[in-house]
Amino acid sequence: MNGSRPGSEGGPSWCQSALLDRECPIVRPLPDFCDRGVLVLNKLSAAAILVVLMTACSTSSPTAGSPAASTAAAASPAHTTPTQLHFNADGTPDLSGVSISLGNSAGDATIGDTVVYIVSKTLEKWGATVNFQLGAGNTTELAVVSGQLNATAGPMPALLNAGANIFGNSQVHVDYVLVAKTISALEQLKGKKIAIATTVSPDQLLLDGALQNAKLTRADVTIALTGSNSASVNQMLQGQVDAAFVHADGLLKLQTTGTFNVLANSTALEPWDADSYLGAMPDWLKANPATAEAIDLAWLHAAKVFNSDKQQWITAALAFTKNTVSPADAGASYDALQKSGPWPADGSGMDTATLQKNFDVNKQNAQIKGVGDRPIDQWLTATPWTDALAWYKAHSSAF
Secondary structure, X not given: OOEEOOOOOOOOOHHHHHHHHOOOOOOOOOEOHHHHHHHHHHHOOHHHHHHHHHHHHHHOOEOOOOOOOOOOOOOOOOOOEOOEOEEOOOOOEXXXXXXXXXXXXXXXXXXXXXXXXXXXXHHHHOOOEEEEEEOOOOHHHHHHHHOOOOEEEEOHHHHHHXXXXXXXXXXXXXXXEEEEOOOOOHHHHOOOEEEEOOOOOHHHHXXXXXXXXXXXXXXXXEEEEOOOHHHHHHHHHOOOOOEEEEEHHHHHHHHOOXXXXXXXXXXXXXXXXXXXXXXXXXXHHHHOHHHHHHHHHHHHHHHHHHHHOHHHXXXXXXXXXXXXXXXXXXXXXXXXXXXXXXXXXXXXXXXXXXXXXXXXXXXXXXXXXXXXXXXXHHHXXXXXXXHHHHHHHHOHHHO
């Protein structure tokens, strides 16, 4: 059977349904009368039972250890609304009749964005009608501002500068690895030439982490500013540098020409450094907390797929890229991405300390501008995420 949170709108009340079905549907939070009511059912008349149950529904509170309260109020309709999620018996949200316009701040369907694609397809699987759009630069963020999109995955500066709020993870860690051909350990970097893209790109920060781990300083190495990540890859191929920070796809390109050693990954060097988040306008989040929560639940599922089901991820990657890459290349991409662990399924990355660290570094690098420069309590809408994470952890087998 399908279940909803306590208290339906119209028709028999949730308590009356419980009386008839003699079981509790999936709810959040779980009323404590379900634990104690059974003890008295056989001793009360039918009328008294109804009184007891209806009183419990009106006064009960969550039991200890139950998932966090929903973004919605305690009452719940028989189907999902913008403010209240309705759950199926298996623990997944029932999104029948829900429409979601979701963007991804990427110019084309690259294999590294497969997780966001899985998010869109998961929402569809749960019953939603999804309009999934890709956009170069900050076009998806601007589409969120105009109302053409409900939400988008994008870098923190682009989201905040557009006036959007962050409500969930997208790519928790940047997918960089430090590679070299002739050396195999960070300690061997002394006296070497290392390529980074720019002074404001993530590898600028990752370099400091690598040197610190090697007990070296910038004075111990030569730094080559290449202008772009692809240029760093090319300089490695041409032997102009000894080591370089490259994306997972850059590592694949290098490996087609020979053996390259991965000295470190971004997760180990700067675990707080995020690539992107999910964002939406504050007014939309206020009016649609349940929809935002569903998107976060779909993201948690997608992250779990990446971390536990390589073949399912490859199948999604091939569909997303419309088979422009081969299954073998998709598998190699998966292996390369795994080295940087960009999508942890444990809920990490949305704590206030990590968010504030990313904000401070982006601001220091002059990436946060205009309306984007505001306190965290004005750009973080955390409730959809915390509610989704609580439900996901309590019903992990459903995802």
